[in-house]
Amino acid sequence: MSRALSRRQLLRYAGVGAGLAAAVTACGSPASAPTVVGSGGGGAAESLDPFISGTPSDYARNWTVFDELFAISDGNPLPRLAVGVDQGDGAFTVRLRDGVTWHDGSPFVADDVAYTLRYLASPERPVPHELTGFLDTAQVQVRDPRTITIPTLQPVGDPAMLFAGAGMRVIKDGATFAPGGTAVGTGPYRLGAFEPGRQARLTRYDAHWDGAPFADEIVVISLDDPSARVNAVRTGEADYAADVPFTVARTGAGGDDLEVRSAGDTQRTSLGFVMNTTIRPFDDPRARRAVRMLVDRQALVDRVLLGYGVTGNDLFGHGARYFDDTVKAPATDVAGAKALLEQAGAVGAPLVVRSAEYEAGMNGSTELFVEQLKAAGLDARAEIVGVQEYFAPDALAATHLLTFPLGPFPLDVTYARSAAFPTLALNDAELKTAVATAFSTPDEAARAAAWKTAQAVMADRGNWIVWGLADTLAISRRNVAGIEVRDSAKYPYLGKAGLA
């Protein structure tokens, strides 16, 4: 269960980073390639190394240049370079796809996977990779070019989901990624010209195992400023821009051949607050329940999301497999909440709500939430800090509530993430047993039951207040088709994109 997450992964799950825009060039019409513009931040630090990259443009680019063993599709693991997994004793064996070639023409073999695992576990990595907590990368055995056996450090019930959740791209045996170099993958597009923080030109790889891609060329543009991304599409310099702010979406697409697209209900980002159960008053389940009964979720959705979203049910993980959407959030009941606070001896207790703007709207929601608590007579205060200090352990330990956004990731990721941090975790025996079972059991029914139990615990005495599910919007030319959501709608999968 010690599945700690790095900053890189945090950013990935939160969907923060340099924005993405894309231009797509269609088959036979060399003048028009889809140009995709991505959402913003840290563009100049973009990297070809799929284990360093951290911006949406990075992900969008690396995920068309490289392939993963398993991808997430509609919340389920989708076999890509792997075709299946066989469970063994303290290890599992991955069967690899036949007939896959690298962009340089050489065949894809098990040694490449072995190298990838050694690479991500190497001590020179800027941050430890989350898979190193599960896999014994030093003891990997290559059985034959199509078969590899990977020993585990703790039981892994669903290795396919583990790989899919970690988003592990496979790199070629011996690959290094010096600045100014290039990247050789197995993905649907080859990397052409690339300049960090500016553009990457991706050209079609006709020999891709999943069938030749549709567009001749895709240009991925990094634009930090959301208005600049939208302007690029509105003026025809790009065909698609991901992660468009709600304020911009409200003004309309800005052209007859343009449309604002929503990624749909299952791709919504869960926005909420986590209560710190290690200190008063939220060490008492009655105080936790009381605050959940006080919050006006609809007001937050209306004012922070401008209506682009719906209210949440206090559980993170919306859109994931095994998510329990039959659970209802406690009904608003101010009198009942006050009675509960009285019982918990929490009347008049100071409440500090910590927030940083690492997802748009975090600080706004915090201020509104604090107003709601104050209106109910609580001594609440917002503590707005910079992103770099947000996770400073000492300050977190002294905070009562903190903002927390989470994309539609597998429940493994969601629950591991909250457990990785003492002040975010709920120290509950039933929850721990259920999550441990869900992680380790290879039995599908047992896993589903375990997740049901874990979510029942969170609904009953949990420390989450998930007030809203935010839409992910994009602005696009109407003829852009085939943009798929794999991991997050903020950096979609462009491997099947084209112009209709």
Added chain:
Amino acid sequence: MIRLVAGRLATGAALLVLLSLLVFVGVDLLPGDAANARLGASATPARLAETRQRLGLDRPVLVRYADWAGGLLRGDLGTSVSGTPVSAILGGRVANSALLAGLTTILLVPISLVVGMWAGLRPGSRRDRGVAVASLLFVAAPEFVTAGLLVLVFAIGLGVLPAVSLIPPGAGPLDRPAALVLPVLALLLLHASYAVRMIRATIAATVRAPHVEFARLNGEPPRDVVRHAVLPAVLPVALQVWLLTAAALVGGTVLVERVFGYPGIGEVLVTAVRTGDLPVAQALVMVLGAGVVVALLAADVGVRLSTPTLRTAEQPAPVAFR
């Protein structure tokens, strides 16, 4: 004059050393450090300690400063939180920003002089009042607002210029000059307006001065009056205004760059500050600090050279204003 430049350079160098110390130690005192920024949500106490040790953050701040300053002298700017060398991140971006600032300055000199004279030679006239109002407007509006309006009119409305400065990989902004027009125009409107106001005021005061009136009453043609009596009084002031504007443009392009997605230091600086990428922020502050010191030195020397009494006098030059 050589002694003056050498002295100013020595002062500048001392200032930079002081600045570097302030930046390094000051940043160290802020909450959160590179280990925190790197690890984010995975910053458990044990892992923090391990990362601090690996990054050398557990050593005393002055030892780390000496290390960093030594690297700086060798041209090694350190490594970003993301693991990329800082020099690779800054790379051509400093040059791109300098290009933006340089182009703006070059255009600003003739424009501000001509417009300033055109208005100032007839103080109180309708055109003078018009220039005063327009320049006040552009000085008062933040440059990103001006930039946004320019995009609305020229890119989205008229469709004649690009809304974003997309520079293909391997090319520079000069390979796509259209991408430079709106950013330069946005900067020019703000900074030239400031220069126009300063120059106009000096000219307006000069044309009322006794020696100008004397020349005019003596029947000198207006052109000669301007050339012999007005310009010599205005140029030292104008020169100082231009050089100070150039100094303000070092780092002053950041907001405009963001609006246009221009590949300069703006995006890097904003991101470094937002994500706590201290090595990058520190390197940028040093680059910008050095730029300002050089520009101020040039302003100082320029004013001396263009002012006869200062050129020959022994006493130090007046301190630059603004």
